[in-house]
Amino acid sequence: MAGLFDEVTETLFANKTVLEEEYEPDTILEREDEIEEYKDALKDVLFGRNPSNVMLYGKAGVGKTAVTTYVLDELQQATREREQADTLYVHRHNCNDDTVFSAVRALVNQLLPEDEKQFPKKGLSTADAREELYAQLERVGGTHLVVLDEIDHLAEADDLLYELPRARANGHLDAARIGVIGISNNYTFRNQLSSKVKDTLREEEISFSTYDATELRTILYDRAEKALVDDGYTDGAVGKAAALAAQDTGSARQAIDLLRKGGEIAEREDAATIEDDHIDRAREEVKRGRLRDKIADQSLHARHVLEAVAHIEHNGDTPVRTKDVMKTYQRIADERGDDPLTTLKSIQNHLSDLQMLGFLIRHEVNKGQSGGYYYTHELDMEPDVVFEACNELDKEDAV
Structure with missing residues (x-):
């Protein structure tokens, strides 16, 4: 009887650890x-x-x-x-x-x-x-x-x-x-x-400033040469990974993740070379994975506040004021069996932190003497990403 992995005989990766986060390069470029x-x-x-x-x-x-x-x-x-x-x-x-x-x-x-x-x-x-x-x-x-x-x-x-x-x-x-x-x-x-x-x-x-596309290409070519087999990638794929990362975060980590994920997609399709199209599709997978990691780094109540905004966004009711976020947040905390925060200031602090970290977009609203001055918030990502991440984290917490 044939084994499950018998058909796995070749890989695009000569040394995949070079593209992993824990890898420490001998030479620091740029x-x-x-x-x-x-x-x-x-x-x-x-x-x-x-x-x-x-x-x-x-x-x-x-x-x-x-x-x-x-x-x-x-x-x-x-x-x-x-x-x-x-x-x-x-x-x-x-x-x-x-x-x-x-x-x-x-x-x-x-x-x-x-x-x-x-x-x-x-x-x-x-x-x-x-x-x-x-x-x-x-x-x-x-x-x-x-x-x-x-x-x-x-x-x-x-x-x-x-x-x-x-x-x-x-x-x-x-x-x-x-x-x-x-x-x-x-x-x-x-x-x-x-x-x-x-x-x-x-x-x-x-x-440390963010990397530009030229700097990221230098870093990626160095990693690709060490990590991938000969002719395992095109110049276009390396350039696209560098350009996408430069436009987004300017992060070498993101550029390297795009190249690694592009290689994994190419392998799944039995392609001999990483092409531009593999990097395009890798972008969405990497984005969702990195957002999940960022959500996992937040405290329990910060996650509940973020999930509250995501639910309100999903219902089409954003931008939303803090007092309305608080109502949804308290319901989520109760459903999870967690004692909710009880002050509006604590919710404001979490919203401010989440906005600074790039999860939320904050709007200033000034209605003058009659209406006052306040902030509203909306999500700066797809609600489904928040729901998926929070559900996975809840399962992990329950283990």
């Missing part, structure tokens, strides 16, 4: 200026001096994390070869929906010896966690760079960004030095920090 800025910001580490604090800003998929990984790997290698430099340790933590306590706890647990018990999740304060962090940094010694990804999602980030850079000046550290590298998609994050934190950080800022 980010020479940002790498040079990074190098200048961190060069004091080579001489045993206190590292500068660095903040990176830019949309998702524009190379912030890849450049950080590349620069810090190079810096660690350089410190091993320089007598003046202390041993360099790099600690990474993603701050999405995190508290200061859990972030500090994660850093402590990275530093603890393998045979030592992990720092507890409950029963101790943020001050206790911070004291343990300083103790572990002193035990290890050397220079430490703390990379905080999605730092704009960290609750009460002021506290951490005020304390860590001042640890040595305040006498908490002597044998160790510490610097903070923050990575944010939100260009206005610094404006949200208190003046004392800004004065303490004195950080170097590196801004």
Whole structure:
């Protein structure tokens, strides 16, 4: 009896991992200026001096994390070869929906010896966690760079960004030095920090612009050459993937996803080469997948608010005012068995965040003295995408 996979003998992909999100390229393309800025910001580490604090800003998929990984790997290698430099340790933590306590706890647990018990999740304060962090940094010694990804999602980030850079000046550290590298998609994050934190950080800022079509073509040709078989793609397909991504988000991640998905569609149709048409169809599949991922990143109540707007949009009743969104939101929360938020302000905050993230379109309405001033909202995507994503996430939450 023939096996299910017996007919699968060839593939367009020579090394598909090159097109996956976790792939780390040996060479970073089209980010020479940002790498040079990074190098200048961190060069004091080579001489045993206190590292500068660095903040990176830019949309998702524009190379912030890849450049950080590349620069810090190079810096660690350089410190091993320089007598003046202390041993360099790099600690990474993603701050999405995190508290200061859990972030500090994660850093402590990275530093603890393998045979030592992990720092507890409950029963101790943020001050206790911070004291343990300083103790572990002193035990290890050397220079430490703390990379905080999605730092704009960290609750009460002021506290951490005020304390860590001042640890040595305040006498908490002597044998160790510490610097903070923050990575944010939100260009206005610094404006949200208190003046004392800004004065303490004195950080170097590196801004990552979106890629244009020419830059994305350079990146895609490099990936295609490594990931696909000879003659497995056309110049037109690479150009179209680059152009579509440049027009949409300017994200290398999106361009690479389009090429990967185009290859998968071509394989399903037994095509020997990825053509323009495969990229066109890949665009819709990638768009829906990325929107689902973005929805999954939102908090439970933000998803309920988004779903409420989607239902109102589906019924043809948008743009809609906040008070009407709240009624539908509370019904959805009740149906899901979740305690709904009870203030109009909380719904306004979620709508504002969803608009900033690109889920919603917000309109200003000014009816003068008689009607007042207010906002209305409508969905900036197809309602079905929201329904499908929320239903899938509800099933996952129920498991």
